[in-house]
Amino acid sequence: SVAPGAGERLREGLEALARDISEEKRNAEVRNLLMHEVDHRARNLLAIVQSLVRLTRADDLDDYRSVLAGRIGALARAQTSLAAAFQLAKDYAHAQLAPAHIALSLFNDDTSNSTGVQSTNKDSQSLFKSICEKTGIDISSLDSKLRTALRKIPQQSPAPDDVSLTGAANKVLKNAQQFKTQQRDSFIAQDHLLLALLEDSNIASMLKDAGLA
Numbered sequence: 001s002v003a004p005g006a007g008e009r010l011r012e013g014l015e016a017l018a019r020d021i022s023e024e025k026r027n028a029e030v031r032n033l034l035m036h037e038v039d040h041r042a043r044n045l046l047a048i049v050q051s052l053v054r055l056t057r058a059d060d061l062d063d064y065r066s067v068l069a070g071r072i073g074a075l076a077r078a079q080t081s082l083a084a085a086f087q088l089a090k091d092y093a094h095a096q097l098a099p100a101h102i103a104l105s106l107f108n109d110d111t112s113n114s115t116g117v118q119s120t121n122k123d124s125q126s127l128f129k130s131i132c133e134k135t136g137i138d139i140s141s142l143d144s145k146l147r148t149a150l151r152k153i154p155q156q157s158p159a160p161d162d163v164s165l166t167g168a169a170n171k172v173l174k175n176a177q178q179f180k181t182q183q184r185d186s187f188i189a190q191d192h193l194l195l196a197l198l199e200d201s202n203i204a205s206m207l208k209d210a211g212l213a
Contacts, residue, residue: 074189077127081105081190086163092150093159096166099200100149103128106190106197107143127190135212142210149206172196 058064084105089097109126125133132139165173173188175196180188197203 071186075187077109078187078189078193081109081193084109088150089163090159092153093155093157094150094153094163095156095160096164097169098150098153098166099168099172099197099203100146100153102169102172102193103197103203103206104143104146104150106193107132107146109190128194131194132207132210137207137211142206145206145210149202168200168202172200175199 058066058068082102082105085101086097088101088105094101106128107126109128129139132142172193173196176188176192179192179195180186183192185192198207
């Protein structure tokens, strides 16, 4: 005869086994997805480097190294700034990326600044901050205005996993692409993004209020 409760224990054991198998299957799917993403990004990175190497021209090897390093650095800084802008949107629990996110990430892209403290070191200041100083813009005032603009954007709870572009942010990126083409550069750099931000009416207004003549 079957012991009392044996059927229940068998059922529970089978359910536990099914859960273990399902969990392992999900883990395998995640691993495969990550491997695919790493492979995709690696291929893109190699394609970009190959393009930079092919398009770089110089009179001698030393100049070639310098120009190539400069192009790779400019590309890396622009990509880092855009990634920081998206992270900023997530930190503020914003569902969409606005020009103010891009502006603030470029503004605070100091080479030695990871705490949000305003850098006074001329060598480590971001390109945006350096230009602001040279054109008479009050750095603290602009920083405050950008953060105020971000606080006015409605937050989403819980914070979104994915952040999309507002129409204005999409226009900034399209204009940056146009500036890149006009200047015959290979890839979008920070200066292209800054030029595009100047054409955004809200950013232009904040710059003017902060002292831009």
